[in-house]
Amino acid sequence: MDEIAISLKNVSKCFKRYAKPADRLKEILLPKKSHAQMFWALRDISLNVARGEALGVIGQNGSGKSTLLQVIAKTLTPTAGEVFVNGRVSALLELGSGFNPEFTGRQNVFFNGQILGLSQEE
Numbered sequence: 001m002d003e004i005a006i007s008l009k010n011v012s013k014c015f016k017r018y019a020k021p022a023d024r025l026k027e028i029l030l031p032k033k034s035h036a037q038m039f040w041a042l043r044d045i046s047l048n049v050a051r052g053e054a055l056g057v058i059g060q061n062g063s064g065k066s067t068l069l070q071v072i073a074k075t076l077t078p079t080a081g082e083v084f085v086n087g088r089v090s091a092l093l094e095l096g097s098g099f100n101p102e103f104t105g106r107q108n109v110f111f112n113g114q115i116l117g118l119s120q121e122e
Helices: 021-029 065-072 105-115
Strands: 004-018 036-050 080-085
Touching: 004 021, 004 065, 021 036, 036 065, 036 080, 065 080
Parallel strands: none
Antiparallel strands: 004 036, 004 080
8 A cells, every 4th residue: 555645534624704803802702602603614524645646626716725735734723633744745825935036947946945844955
């Protein structure tokens, strides 16, 4: 069997939505009553990615793609479930991350390597 690089088991992520900014303050002052609406960005996601395998994530705006990638990169904690990453995962979620138009191509390669935690030799 292939070595598993990324494994998600029953991963869910819930966010609180507030109708008005004041509702957030009300919830802090009156903790027994919730003034938020719960929004599930991810619900019960399970997947395995083998080492060397590529994974593409597609979907409509607001469908949870970035949330899923942030959970995998461990920049966001899931509400429920388990995330296992065997190796290094970097969060480059923004278009153009790690690219500086004032650098040469070679400089950008080294700059991206630094962002990914690689040494100059690597």
